[in-house]
Amino acid sequence: MSKRSWTSCANSNSVERTAVLLLAYGAPERVADVPAYLHHVTHGRPLPASVVAEVSRRYAQIGGGSPLRQWTERQAEALGRELGLPVYVGMRHWEPFVRDTLSRMRDDGVERVVALCLAPQYSQLSVEAYFRAMQEGMAELGYQPMVHYVRSYSEHPLLIEAFAERLARLLPAEMVLFTAHSLPIAMLDPSDPYPSEVLATARRVAERLQLPQWEFAYQSQGMSGGEWLGPTVEECIDRYALAGIRRLVIQPIGFVSDHVEILYDVDIQFRTYAAQRGIHLERAESLNCSPKFIQCLANLVRTTLAD
Numbered sequence: 001m002s003k004r005s006w007t008s009c010a011n012s013n014s015v016e017r018t019a020v021l022l023l024a025y026g027a028p029e030r031v032a033d034v035p036a037y038l039h040h041v042t043h044g045r046p047l048p049a050s051v052v053a054e055v056s057r058r059y060a061q062i063g064g065g066s067p068l069r070q071w072t073e074r075q076a077e078a079l080g081r082e083l084g085l086p087v088y089v090g091m092r093h094w095e096p097f098v099r100d101t102l103s104r105m106r107d108d109g110v111e112r113v114v115a116l117c118l119a120p121q122y123s124q125l126s127v128e129a130y131f132r133a134m135q136e137g138m139a140e141l142g143y144q145p146m147v148h149y150v151r152s153y154s155e156h157p158l159l160i161e162a163f164a165e166r167l168a169r170l171l172p173a174e175m176v177l178f179t180a181h182s183l184p185i186a187m188l189d190p191s192d193p194y195p196s197e198v199l200a201t202a203r204r205v206a207e208r209l210q211l212p213q214w215e216f217a218y219q220s221q222g223m224s225g226g227e228w229l230g231p232t233v234e235e236c237i238d239r240y241a242l243a244g245i246r247r248l249v250i251q252p253i254g255f256v257s258d259h260v261e262i263l264y265d266v267d268i269q270f271r272t273y274a275a276q277r278g279i280h281l282e283r284a285e286s287l288n289c290s291p292k293f294i295q296c297l298a299n300l301v302r303t304t305l306a307d
Contacts, residue, residue: 018112019086019105020301022076023098023130026091027066027259031059033094040093051223062263069094071257071288072118075297078289082298086110092133099137106143113147114301118256120159121201122152123194125183148304154197155204158296163201163253164208165292167284173249175213177236178202180254181261182218182228195229201253219252219270220261233270241277248274251284256293258286 028037034056038047059065072089080087088105090098105113115134117127131149138144153159167176180198188194199216206214217236221228233250240248250266266283274281287293 017109018114018305019088019108019110020076020079020083020114020116021088021090021101021105021134022072022079022297023115023117023134024068024072024089024091024257025259026094026097027068028059028094029065029069031056031064033065034059037094054223058260058264061268062260066259067263068257068259069096071259071286074289075118075257075294078294079297079301082294083301085301090134092130098130098133099140102134102137102143103141105145106141111145113145114150114304115147116150116297116300119254120152120156120256121154121180121194121197121254123183124189124192125187126181126194127151148307150300150304152193152197153296153300154201156296156300158292158299160201160204160208162287162290162292162296163205163251163284165290166287167205167249167251168209170249170282170284171209171211173213173282174245174247175215175240176206176211176249176251177233178205178214178216179219179233179250179252179266180216182221182230182232184222184224185227185229188229198254205251205253220265234273237270237274237277237279237281241279246279248279248281249284250281252286256287258288262286 026037028034035052038052038055069089069091072091076087076089086108088101089096090101092098115131117130119126119130122128134147178201180201183194202214202216215236217231217233218229219233221232237248250270252262252266255262262283271281271283
């Protein structure tokens with residue numbers, strides 16, 4: 001958590017103890033933690049040993065664990081400095097778990113919370129699930145702060161600028177492919193805005209940089225089978241190879257930090273797949289602690305508190 005300070009509530013003589021809670025998915029920091037992590041993700045449903053082995057192999061390939069927690073805590077520290085407010089981190093599926101962080105916030109006397117999910121595009125299967133985890137944790141703890149939920153910031157100007165800054169370093173390119181995490185179609189409500197929001201983020205970045213050639217695809221489809229949102233990155237790469245494209249730049253716009261879906265899926269799996277088809281693949285740097293991205297988060301918090 002960033003250095004603590006408190007803010008005075010407008011039109012009040014009392015000091016309202018306000019803080020930010022950054023919510024993220026969570027990921028194992030050691031290969032040895034992968035089985036316990038997957039157990040939590042599946043709510044205890046057993047997975048085939050082959051799946052556990054494959055996930056473990058992927059984490060081993062990226063250095064033995066995910067840097068997600070490190071990056072999220074650095075983002076929290078940077079945001080705390082920008083706002084002058086305490087910023088906490090809570091994860092859905094790994095330490096620090098949302099419930100444990102809420103317990104600390106309760107003990108610290110936090111009375112007003114801005115809940116901000118580190119996923120810019122809203123879905124009932126992602127962002128809303130983070131908020132449900134938060135609500136369940138508060139109910140278990142008997143903790144009742146005033147909570148403001150930031151549900152989406154898919155087209156926030158500072159988010160678009162942050163992505164554009166990262167991508168501009170790799171331009172010009174024959175083709176830019178924006179990506180976001182796929183979702184299982186059977187579980188996705190027809191009214192869910194996620195498909196339109198991820199495409200809107202990509203379009204805004206493309207417009208900002210006046211890209212002549214760009215497309216959008218979904219990545220990291222699950223191992224559970226069934227139909228997932230597409231097209232897939234591999235389908236696009238196959239088409240580019242047939243079209244004679246030899247340099248491809250990928251920018252994941254559904255993620256804001258390095259983790260396994262970036263460091264393995266893009267940097268290893270897609271890069272190898274592209275090379276086998278004669279395509280040189282490069283990836284735009286993740287936002288991580290991009291100053292523009294931290295300013296985006298700060299703006300979201302300030303605007304939310306002012307409403």
